Each structure stands twice: as structure tokens, then as C-alpha cells.
Amino acid sequence: xxxxxxxxxxxxxxxxxxxxxxxxxxxxxxxxxxxxxxxxxxxxxxxxxxxxxxxxxxxxxxxxxxxxxxxxxxxxxxxxxxxxxxxxxxxxxxxxxxxxxxxxxxxxxxxxxxxxxxxxxxxxxxxxxxxxxxxxxxxxxxxxxxxxxxxxxxxxxxxxxxxxxxxxxxxxxxxxxxxxxxxxxxxxxxxxxxxxxxxxxxxxxxxxxxxxxxxxxxxxxxxxxxxxxxxxxxxxxxxxxxxxxxxxxxxxxxxxxxxxxxxxxxxxxxxxxxxxxxxxxxxxxxxxxxxxxxxxxxxxxxxxxxxxxxxxxxxxxxxxxxxxxxxxxxxxxxxxxxxxxxxxxxxxxxxxxxxxxxxxxxxxxxxxxxxxxxxxxxxxxxxxxxxxxxxxxxxxxxxxxxxxxxxxxxxxxxxxxxxxxxxxxxxxxxxxxxxxxxxxxxxxxxxxxx
Numbered sequence: 001x002x003x004x005x006x007x008x009x010x011x012x013x014x015x016x017x018x019x020x021x022x023x024x025x026x027x028x029x030x031x032x033x034x035x036x037x038x039x040x041x042x043x044x045x046x047x048x049x050x051x052x053x054x055x056x057x058x059x060x061x062x063x064x065x066x067x068x069x070x071x072x073x074x075x076x077x078x079x080x081x082x083x084x085x086x087x088x089x090x091x092x093x094x095x096x097x098x099x100x101x102x103x104x105x106x107x108x109x110x111x112x113x114x115x116x117x118x119x120x121x122x123x124x125x126x127x128x129x130x131x132x133x134x135x136x137x138x139x140x141x142x143x144x145x146x147x148x149x150x151x152x153x154x155x156x157x158x159x160x161x162x163x164x165x166x167x168x169x170x171x172x173x174x175x176x177x178x179x180x181x182x183x184x185x186x187x188x189x190x191x192x193x194x195x196x197x198x199x200x201x202x203x204x205x206x207x208x209x210x211x212x213x214x215x216x217x218x219x220x221x222x223x224x225x226x227x228x229x230x231x232x233x234x235x236x237x238x239x240x241x242x243x244x245x246x247x248x249x250x251x252x253x254x255x256x257x258x259x260x261x262x263x264x265x266x267x268x269x270x271x272x273x274x275x276x277x278x279x280x281x282x283x284x285x286x287x288x289x290x291x292x293x294x295x296x297x298x299x300x301x302x303x304x305x306x307x308x309x310x311x312x313x314x315x316x317x318x319x320x321x322x323x324x325x326x327x328x329x330x331x332x333x334x335x336x337x338x339x340x341x342x343x344x345x346x347x348x349x350x351x352x353x354x355x356x357x358x359x360x361x362x363x364x365x366x367x368x369x370x371x372x373x374x375x376x377x378x379x380x381x382x383x384x385x386x387x388x389x390x391x392x393x394x395x396x397x398x399x400x401x402x403x404x405x406x407x408x409x410x411x412x413x414x415x416x417x418x419x420x421x422x423x424x425x426x427x428x429x430x431x432x433x434x435x436x437x438x439x440x441x442x443x444x445x446x447x448x449x450x
Contacts, residue, residue, distance in 0.1 A: 260443055
């Protein structure tokens with residue numbers, strides 16, 4: 001009974017009668033903007049209630065006597081539940097109204113943050129952050145569904161590049177907001193402040209976001225581009241929602257190119273999250289950074305990716321959608337930057353920050369482009385599932401680094417020294433960067449489906 005009611009509540013908005021031809025161009029511009037703007041702001045807000053833990057991890061360790069390994073377990077469990085959530089919620093979002101789906105997800109993750117900040121028990125924290133990770137999977141897939149329906153294939157690299165900046169805005173602000181709240185009101189406030197913003201954002205999404213063009217009386221994007229933009233005649237498209245077996249088997253599991261990009265994404269995400277999860281703690285323990293300095297490091301990494309994401313999305317479109325090629329070229333400078341971090345002695349924090357900026361500048365284009373590749377290589381009715389599949393492998397990578405790096409630091413600290421522990425972490429990151437470069441070489445010539 002409850003399942004049927006939930007299914008009916010989240011069901012895709014029905015198609016309505018077409019609006020007059022004279023209104024189509026104006027309404028398309030209006031709804032395309034509201035789709036891009038609301039998903040951008042909504043997804044940036046998801047980051048406020050997901051990336052706040054790492055900034056205050058050392059403060060939680062001090063207040064609640066947690067070890068690096070315990071913090072690593074919390075980071076790891078939320079990574080794997082987020083990966084699973086992104087995959088499973090992706091399949092649900094492909095058959096749901098993104099307006100309701102995304103808004104309710106943001107509200108639920110706000111509640112998880114309020115609960116996390118109000119308790120001081122390790123088991124409760126582990127369970128709550130695992131639940132938060134799973135619910136966070138309700139963020140990306142409805143965005144992919146929305147943009148896939150409102151923007152054409154030829155625009156996709158550039159539009160997703162613009163939208164993907166939401167990662168950087170939200171992730172960068174998350175570190176600063178968490179550091180500010182914790183330094184003035186204690187570590188719990190790093191979860192209360194973002195939770196309040198997320199609750200407000202949920203209401204905003206429900207107000208601004210819409211489902212498909214047909215749900216507001218407009219033609220499908222393919223018809224709009226051919227008939228109303230290019231003046232060409234094209235038979236009207238009649239879209240249908242995909243069944244579960246067709247969605248998973250035909251469009252996902254049998255797609256060898258999706259598997260290739262997904263495996264590459266595993267290692268790219270280890271590189272991406274290594275400094276987002278452990279950077280503040282690493283800088284505070286090894287480089288003499290303050291709490292605020294750790295938050296600034298996150299900001300530098302995230303904001304460093306804004307100009308490059310915009311540029312590389314456009315570049316990938318100009319190179320006929322060769323997302324793998326562009327991703328590979330971006331991973332090479334990251335290898336050099338982590339080598340620089342490894343070789344930089346203590347006392348040169350500004351130099352470390354510069355290398356982190358290089359990492360941020362070059363790591364976010366592959367993060368964006370590998371997700372877009374999944375959209376390129378499948379039906380727009382399966383974009384959430386395809387993105388979730390690639391994302392699942394990415395967050396398996398994050399799980400490995402979150403738990404593995406925490407264990408490594410504690411093990412080598414106890415048997416050798418803290419410095420040896422962090423040095424081993426940086427060496428592991430360098431190895432994963434190199435592996436990602438090798439794997440991406442196999443995607444060099446892959447282009448979108450016609």
C-alpha cells in the first residue's frame with residue numbers, strides 16, 4: 001500500500017496537450033533556464049551536507065576520541081552507500097518526476113545532518129552517515145534526467161560543463177561553511193548550518209524544477225531543435241519509459257563502453273577524493289595548517305576546477321565528444337602535482353596549496369566527462385542509471401581510499417612514524433593516477449552514439 005502510494009507520488013509527470021506554436025520558443029528558453037538553474041543550485045546544496053565531515057574530522061577525533069581509522073570507516077561507508085544509492089536511485093529517477101525526487105532527497109539528507117550533529121556515538125555516526133550517503137544518491141540522477149530531456153546531444157558537453165561547476169561551488173563552500181560553523185559553535189554546527197540550507201533548498205527545488213518538455217506542453221528536445229530552431233521537418237517522437245529488465249540488461253550491463261569508463265572512473269575517484277577526504281587532516285598534521293586552512297584547501301581544490309570544467313566540456317564537444325581523450329590529457333598534470341606535494345618539505349604551505357589548485361583544476365574535467373560519456377553512450381531514458389553505474393565504480397574507489405588511507409596512516413604511524421604513513425598515502429595516490437592514465441588510453445577514440 002505504502003509502496004504504491006510512493007510510486008504514484010514519484011511517477012513521471014504526464015504529457016499534456018501541446019501549447020500553441022507561437023509560445024514554444026519562448027517557453028523552451030524559460031524552462032531550459034529554470035532546469036539548469038534549479039538543478040545547479042540544488043546539486044550544489046547536496047554537497048553542503050555531504051562534504052562537511054572531512055573539514056571537521058580532526059575536531060571530531062579530538063572531541064569524541066575517534067582514530068583516523070574510525071573516521072576512515074565513516075568516510076568509506078558513506079562512499080559505498082552513496083555509490084549504491086546513485087546506481088539504484090538512478091534507475092528509479094529514470095522513471096520518476098525529478099521535481100519531487102530531487103526535492104525530497106535534499107530534505108532527507110538535511111535530516112540526516114541534523115541527527116549526526118546531535119549525537120556523539122560512533123555506531124550512530126556510522127549508521128547515519130551511511131544513510132546520508134544512500135540518500136545523496138537522489139541528487140545526481142534526476143539532474144542527468146532533466147538535462148538529458150531539455151538539452152540536445154550536441155550541447156551536452158558544454159551544458160554539463162556549466163552544470164558541473166555546481167560540484168565545485170557546493171564542495172568549496174562546504175569546507176568554508178563547516179570550518180566557520182565549527183570554529184564558532186563547535187563541530188556539531190558544521191552539520192546544523194548546512195542542514196538548514198538544504199531544507200530551504202528542498203522547497204526551492206519543488207517550486208522551480210519541472211519534468212520533461214512534454215509535461216508542460218512542449219515538444220521533445222529533438223523535435224524542438226529540428227523544427228523550431230533549424231526549420232527542418234521531423235516526425236514527432238513518441239517516447240516511452242523503459243522497463244526494469246530493458247533498462248539494466250540492454251542499456252547498461254551489455255554496454256561494453258560503459259564498463260570501460262566505469263573502471264577508469266574507479267581510479268579517477270580515488271585521486272579526486274584523496275585530498276577532499278584527507279587533505280585537511282594531512283595539511284594540519286604534516287604541513288602546519290589551521291582548521292580554517294584545511295577548509296581553505298578544500299575551497300582551492302573545488303574552485304580550481306571551475307574554469308577547467310567549463311573549458312574542457314567545450315573542448316570535448318569540439319573533438320566530436322571524445323570524453324576519454326580529454327580526460328586522459330587532464331590526468332597527466334595531476335601526476336606531476338602529487339609528485340610536487342610529495343617532494344615539498346614542511347613549511348612551504350603556499351606551495352602545497354598551489355599543487356592542490358593544480359589537482360583541482362585538472363581532476364574535475366574527467367569527473368564530469370566520464371559521467372557525460374555514460375549519457376552519450378545510452379538512451380536519454382537511461383541516463384540516470386548509466387550515470388549511476390559509472391558513479392558506483394567511482395564511489396567504490398572513494399570507499400577504498402577512505403578506508404585504506406585511514407588504515408595506512410594509523411598502521412605506519414604505530415609501526416614507524418606519522419610522516420611515513422602520509423608518505424605512503426601520497427605514493428598510493430600517484431600509483432592510482434598512473435593506472436587511470438593507462439585505462440583512459442583505451443577510451444581515446446570513443447565517441448557518442450549517433
